[in-house]
Amino acid sequence: MKIATYNVNGVNGRLPVLLRWLKETSPDVACLQELKAPQENFPEQAILDAGYKAIWHGQKSWNGVAILAKDREITEVCRALPGDPEDEHSRYIEALVDGITIGCLYLPNGNPAPGPKFDYKLGWFERLKIHAAGLLAADKPVVLTGDYNVMPTELDVYKPERWVNDALFRPETREAFKTLVQQGWTDAIRKIYPTEVIYTFFDYFRDAYGRNAGLRIDHFLLSPHLEKRLLAAGVNRDVRGWEKTSDHAPVWIELKDDE
DNA sequence: ATGCCGTGGAAACCACGA
Secondary structure (H helix, E strand, C coil): CEEEEEECCCCCCCHHHHHHHHHHHCCCEEEEECCCCCHHHCCHHHHHHCCEEEEEECCCCCCCEEEEEECCCCEEEECCCCCCCCCCCCCEEEEEECCEEEEEEECCCCCCCCCHHHHHHHHHHHHHHHHHHHHHHCCCCEEEEEECCCCCCHHHECCHHHCCCCCCCCHHHHHHHHHHHCCCCEEHHHHHCCCCCCCCEECCCCCCCCCCCEECCEEEEECHHHHHHEEEEEECHHHHHCCCCCCECCEEEEECCCC
């Protein structure tokens, strides 16, 4: 089973690219972030026509997450990260697909840091850790994937020294990601490629893609059950070079079928 | 060091992103 994640940066503006990517790479499950569309403006029919069922949590202007599945049922578990009823951002949706719990997340950017946006990011991280610990304790196959807005190590940044004070790379942010992983999760890309430079995001300007001036901020965290089933992982880097494309590239994993 | 680009929504600019 192939599972992919893609920060589309506007699901309607990106629809031709999204449909082409689905057709060319044919993931069984696709987690989308940054829909930037209210609930009623999600392009459900076009996605159904492409062969995918979908659940989504939209929001006017910003955020928004979705889970798509081809030829499979999607059973929604929740559409908010527990722990703060005041949080109105659409940044988390969770579903069961083929017995796998799939958490699709869009972690806050957090800039400028320090400040209230950075506090919100760290608070969101703390809630994610609590939720993730509960998922591990349930001892089931789980994937937590999406745009984490974190470069975990210097290997994941084209010029680390320029990012040390940025909310995506500050010590507090890296520490939060590290302690999350240390609960018992596996970073799928790093399991397959421990030392390679791999990026999932390239700024739109100054030809960041052409210069390979990127960041690795979209991640797959796997529970122990799924770590054993991991066959392959990668980035659809060429998608970032398409016309009218997102500033993120899709990331994917391939899992062995359950016995 | 920087929003130089891009999106959405409102209103011919602004917020936001990483």
